[in-house]
Amino acid sequence: MRQTRLLRHFVIAAGVGASLLFIAIGLSFRLQMFGDGSIFSYAVAAQRAWDFHWHNISGRLFSYLYAYVPAEFFVALTKNATGGIFVYGFLHFAAPLIGLGATWIADRTESRIIFLYACLSTACLCPLIFGFPTEMWMAHAVFWPALALCLSAPASALGTAALFLALIALVLTHEGGIVLAGAILFALFLRGWRGARFLRALGGFVAAILIWLIVRIAYPADDYISSVLTAAAFRFIDIWNLEQRAFLVLLAALFGYASAIFLLRRISPARTHLYAAMLCAVMLVVYWTWFDRWLLTDARYELRTVLLIVTPVLAIVAAVHAMREEERRKSPFPFLARLASTMEKRLDARIILGAIFLALLVHVVETAKFVSAWTGYKEAVRMLASGTESDPALGDPAFVSSKRIPADLNRLAWNSTTPYLSVLVAPGLAPARLVIDPDTGYFWLSCETAKRSEQTSIALPLRARELIQRYSCLHRP
Numbered sequence: 001m002r003q004t005r006l007l008r009h010f011v012i013a014a015g016v017g018a019s020l021l022f023i024a025i026g027l028s029f030r031l032q033m034f035g036d037g038s039i040f041s042y043a044v045a046a047q048r049a050w051d052f053h054w055h056n057i058s059g060r061l062f063s064y065l066y067a068y069v070p071a072e073f074f075v076a077l078t079k080n081a082t083g084g085i086f087v088y089g090f091l092h093f094a095a096p097l098i099g100l101g102a103t104w105i106a107d108r109t110e111s112r113i114i115f116l117y118a119c120l121s122t123a124c125l126c127p128l129i130f131g132f133p134t135e136m137w138m139a140h141a142v143f144w145p146a147l148a149l150c151l152s153a154p155a156s157a158l159g160t161a162a163l164f165l166a167l168i169a170l171v172l173t174h175e176g177g178i179v180l181a182g183a184i185l186f187a188l189f190l191r192g193w194r195g196a197r198f199l200r201a202l203g204g205f206v207a208a209i210l211i212w213l214i215v216r217i218a219y220p221a222d223d224y225i226s227s228v229l230t231a232a233a234f235r236f237i238d239i240w241n242l243e244q245r246a247f248l249v250l251l252a253a254l255f256g257y258a259s260a261i262f263l264l265r266r267i268s269p270a271r272t273h274l275y276a277a278m279l280c281a282v283m284l285v286v287y288w289t290w291f292d293r294w295l296l297t298d299a300r301y302e303l304r305t306v307l308l309i310v311t312p313v314l315a316i317v318a319a320v321h322a323m324r325e326e327e328r329r330k331s332p333f334p335f336l337a338r339l340a341s342t343m344e345k346r347l348d349a350r351i352i353l354g355a356i357f358l359a360l361l362v363h364v365v366e367t368a369k370f371v372s373a374w375t376g377y378k379e380a381v382r383m384l385a386s387g388t389e390s391d392p393a394l395g396d397p398a399f400v401s402s403k404r405i406p407a408d409l410n411r412l413a414w415n416s417t418t419p420y421l422s423v424l425v426a427p428g429l430a431p432a433r434l435v436i437d438p439d440t441g442y443f444w445l446s447c448e449t450a451k452r453s454e455q456t457s458i459a460l461p462l463r464a465r466e467l468i469q470r471y472s473c474l475h476r477p
Contacts (some may be wrong), residue, residue, distance in 0.1 A: 013118020032089030099141030
């Protein structure tokens with residue numbers, strides 16, 4: 001059907017296009033330094049990522065091996081700290097594109113259904129957290145090829161090994177990866193719990209969990225950060241994370257679109273989707289022009305919860321869509337065949353396309369607002385770091401308060417990493433002043449770790465290392 005083909009092409013173009021834009025926009029505006037990305041980028045430049053933080057979150061070992069080890073190797077090879085930060089950023093932002101490529105290769109379902117849903121998920125979900133260096137970004141990228149392998153990998157030693165490695169990688173990206181791996185098992189369970197594919201994936205999942213436990217036991221978190229990680233875990237699963245203005249605008253746009261479809265369907269059935277989408281787009285423009293004063297910044301961290309909830313749902317739908325009619329009838333859930341058949345008959349590809357268009361419109365505008373504000377904030381931090389103003393009350397004459405930055409720009413601050421950002425944006429990575437947020441209550445580096453870095457991280461200018469050492473020893477003796 002022509003509409004179905006159009007929807008398929010649009011979704012694939014949106015997924016691949018978004019993946020390419022993540023790289024282009026992320027690197028052009030140095031978004032790898034946003035939020036926690038400042039300490040992560042500084043750690044790469046210092047070649048101390050494991051010592052600084054990653055030994056505390058050893059259960060995310062794959063993310064560390066994928067993005068940080070190659071970047072630190074580049075710094076060690078070239079003594080170019082800025083280049084290492086670029087490599088780290090490229091690997092981080094390229095994860096969705098690499099994940100889509102791996103999904104396309106692994107997917108052997110009819111019409112590559114899993115790849116299609118991977119593109120949909122990448123285009124519609126990933127922009128919500130784009131810019132914040134959460135490992136859920138990595139988990140999402142690894143999840144789809146892992147699902148494709150579990151559904152399609154041949155019953156051979158090579159296919160089984162690939163499946164096992166994919167599940168291990170998924171579990172070792174982020175704790176949310178364990179939930180995503182569970183979704184894969186459920187997707188296979190729909191085909192029968194005695195099926196060879198389910199049993200093979202179950203074996204891979206058990207092996208992955210055992211490896212995860214061994215790594216966590218071998219490398220426990222420091223006492224200082226343990227309570228912080230516990231609090232972050234509860235924050236991650238908090239449903240109130242969804243109460244963010246940009247996300248509510250997205251939901252309102254989709255609800256308005258569905259309502260407009262219902263009201264206009266009798267007027268022009270053939271073009272209902274077009275009129276409804278145009279009406280909602282106009283309403284969004286009015287809202288952004290006259291009423292919107294919000295900015296999706298640090299909430300990109302909280303919206304990881306959306307990926308944790310929606311990605312498994314899309315995976316289950318994709319798995320059911322990929323099942324043959326005979327497989328649906330043999331499923332442990334006998335109603336599955338009737339439900340899937342009804343949905344496939346009643347869903348209109350044109351209406352779905354309009355909904356995706358509105359979601360992408362919201363993402364484009366919110367990303368543009370975010371990137372514009374981030375550019376201004378970086379410049380404000382750079383001016384403070386390069387200037388002569390200081391606030392000795394912060395503990396050192398070389399420190400200056402981030403409160404000097406206008407409140408409208410300071411919305412992009414992530415208070416615990418502001419000092420590291422001031423190093424990264426300073427000319428030559430050598431700030432005259434270290435920009436400090438006086439309200440921060442968490443300090444990444446112990447005095448001992450900072451002193452060790454000062455002595456060994458020679459790719460960074462001595463001035464930067466000295467300032468970070470003085471700041472760390474002042475707060476974590």
